[in-house]
Amino acid sequence: MSSVSAGLDRLSPAKTALLPPGPRLPVLLQTLLVLRYRQRLFPLWRNKYGRMFTVTLAPGARRTVVVADPAIVREVFAGNSTVFHPGWGNEVLRPVMGDRSVLVLNEEEHLATRRRLLPALHGSALSGYVDVIRELTANEIRHWPAGQPLALQSRMNALSLDVILRVVFGVDTGARLDELRALLSQVLAVDGVTLLCGSYDKLRKLGRWRKFEAVLKAADAVLYAEIADRRAEHDLAGRHDVLSRMLNEDPEVTDLDVRDQLMTLLLAGYDTTGTAIAWALYEMARRPAVLAVAQAAADEGDLAYLTAAFKESVRLRPVFYEVARTLTAPVELGGWQLPAGTSVMPAIGVVHSDPSIHDAPEEFRPERFLANPPSSGEWIPFGGGVRRCLGAGFAQAEAIVIMQEVLRSYDLRPASSRRERYRSQNVTFSPARGAQVVLSPRGMRSKAGETWRN
DSSP, X not given: OOOTTTTOTTOOGGGTTSXXXXXXXXXXXXXXXXXXXXXXXXXXXXXXXXXXEEEEETTTTEEEEEEOOHHHHHHHHHSOTTTEEEOHHHHHTHHHHXXXXXXXXXXXXXXXXXXXXXXXXXXHHHHTTHHXXXXXXXXXXXXXXXXXXXXXXXXXXHXXXXXXXXXXXXXXXXXXXXXXXXXXXXXXXXOHHHHHTTTOTTGGGSHHHHXXXXXXXXXXXXXXXXXXXXXXXXOGGGOOSHHHHHHHHOTTOOHHHHHHHHHHHHHHHSHHHHHHHHHHHHXXXXXXXXXXXXXXXXXXXXXHHHHHHHHHHHHHSOSOSOOOEEESSOEEETTEEEOTTOEEEEOHHHHHTOTTTSSSTTSOOGGGGTSSOOOTTTOOTTOOGGGXXXXXXXXXXXXXXXXXXXXXXXEEEESSSSOOOEEEETTEEEETTOOEEEEEETTOOXXXXXXXXX
């Protein structure tokens, strides 16, 4: 592997007071190109300008320094939380997640909220969710049609929502489950334009924004009713969902705090986890040899290989292409003196696809996470530091259970020989055609063909 600092040696002392170079296109054009085509443009700009380059984005002509050097990525994630604040992307979600969301809070408030949530999403708590996830998965996949194209992403997202309703919200039966599923599905379907303009009070009274506001208020009313009912229960210690754990561990926590964290876990864990699982199954379906190994691992309970397959999937097909931090004070980074107000953007997708970091990065090789796994800064699908995705462990545990159940039950092949491309959807990347596969029950497999071409 070449040095991760390659490309930075061109910097001279005279340049250290300036931002790194970058494209000199009009701000609106840069913004539109980055929103739509960053997975293509960022690698090109990395090759042209180096592993740190600057883009200028609307609104406000925000100077954003893109970082594609693992060593500097580690510096960003290890940076002082009073200086490296959450990026603008989190602010876009504030109208939905709320002002008390762990994703928009800073410094001590952020750390205190994070500490309150961690016990329910890590360690022994995860093992308590496995049986529920397995039951929900079995109920979902038994209805899948064989012999015709199936869009994995939509089915995985529906399953992820059911997991969140049961494991996070603790709602498993009755009219409230149906009501929450319907309302939250509408909240989750919000488009990027609505999110982008949601912080403008005048717009929120018009058209699509007014309609979304009504849906959000209706969902909040049901959530607050569920929180009130749960507080009235006498045996919260006997319940293991995240909502009950939060109330049991801190009875003084406000309803607003609880609501905002529940909505955050919903938004952060729904489409992201479902899409990641869909990509993993789709990439295995394209490679009969890898699929056979994964099915054997599923049959034998080899969770190490299934974990490696999931990790390789989010390396090859990251759901988030980047994360961002906004500087509250000047910072020297990679030889550049970045002023306060600058956004710093570790480019997950660029790092994951860099051939000087990952051997044959375009190939799907779960083994790379078994023999000599990438180091910190080289594999960053969940970000890093004190703002690393709070639900990363939960997402991985959920993915392994679901993948195991699917692989035990079905053979998979891609619905088309054409590899699915990325589609930018709000702040995430999804399969353009929904990760379409064709299923057949295990034991009915026809002779395996050649691996589909990349």
